[in-house]
Amino acid sequence: MLKYFLKKTILFIGLIFLTPAPTAMGSSLENLAKALAKIRGEVETLQTQLDTEKEKHGSRMSALNSQLADLSVEERRQKMSIEKLQHSIEKMTADAKKAEQSGENLKPVLLAILKDYKQYIQIGFPFKTEDRIKAIENLENNVVNQTIDPNKAINQAWSLIEDEIRLSKENGIYQQTISLSGEKMLVDIAKLGTVFLFFQTRDNRVGMAKRDTDNGWKFETVDDNDHIERITKLFDSLKKQIRQGYFELPNPLIK
Template identity: 35%
Template sequence: MAMPKRIVSMALIASFICSPQLMAEDEMVKSIMELRSEVEALYSQIDNNKDAYKSQMKSYALQISDNEAQINRQETALKLTQQNIEKIEQKLEAAGSTTVDLKPIIEDALTSLEKEIKAGIPFKIDERVAALHQIKSDLENKNITQEKALALTWASYDDALRLTKEIGQFKQEITLDGKATMAKIAKVGSVMMFFATPDDRVGYVKQNGDNYDYVVTTDSTERDQIVELFDALQKQIRTGYFTLPNALLTRGVN
């Protein structure tokens, strides 16, 4: 009888010894399974991030391609203006001495420039066209000599070219919702133009066929970008890296 009791006691001791080991192994298996599940989730997230990144890069590539195409068209328009200036120079050279009547040449040059201004970005168009009309009027009424009119016309062409490169902040009257309002203007050469009104509306000029519209942005990101541009120009910062809404203009060069 002593023998069986001893065997049972040893079995019980073995059971107590093995039980913690089995529990530890069970916990380890559970931990491994949880880790494996987390790893699989991470791999899935990485795959999703890769797809999102590829999609974003594709979108950026398309936008860059579109911007480059519009800039190329703008450069072509600028070259056409320079060619017009060269034609005027050739006409002046052919005219020879100041005894030749320069009035027809000057009037043609002013008419051509007026068309360029009206076709270009809507930047102080009325003022610039009025200045050309004043030259024509003074020449017609003989308030200025032909030589003076020629110099003023040439200066107007120089000013038109300068505006294609000028970046700055200005003020002018614009039309929003059918009403005229004074606004701050941020002009980026002749390719982009943004505005900010006293009632905190901001936006950009959008080309619509032969016309230009003032579009108030409702996108918070675009708004922040435009406000940042105005702040930089207010601080006389005209160079650097800026992220701006895609508001490139391609019609005309002024």
């Protein structure tokens, strides 16, 4: 009887230890399922973020391609302008030879070329426009008033046009008086060839020259913080004589 009671007690104790096992396993599986569900949710979130970034990247590439096309158009415009100036030089040289150094025959040719050159500056890249036009007008007056030898006048005209071509290749910081919101003010200018022109005022406003119409330009400040930071970085780099490197800048060619 005692032996039977001991066997039953041992069996009962064994059941006590064995019974929780399925419960523990069920709890473990439940936790695993929750963890998998959480991971699946994180994967779906990451996939959504990845799709969004891909879409943003596609839009950005499309915008950059559009800007690249604008820059290509502007580059062709500048090349055509330079080619026109070079053609003027060649024509002036040829006409000078035909005139056989005759001042009276050479004068109308030279004045016609200076007139075309002045019109080119008036509607062209807005860098120190008044100074460049003044140099042409001084030469025109000297030719008209015959206070300069025609051959010397040709050399001066040649030098002015060469300066114009050199402008298209130079980057740097300059000072210039511009019209901003109807007010004349002296500002620092960051000139990149004859395509981009950014400015910085004495009160730390920044902006850029933009085409107003096909025959004009205007100076506008920028309000976007990213654009302000990029233009400021360009000025800092040029002032430190850093003229090469990667610069991300706002595009003034965008309408």
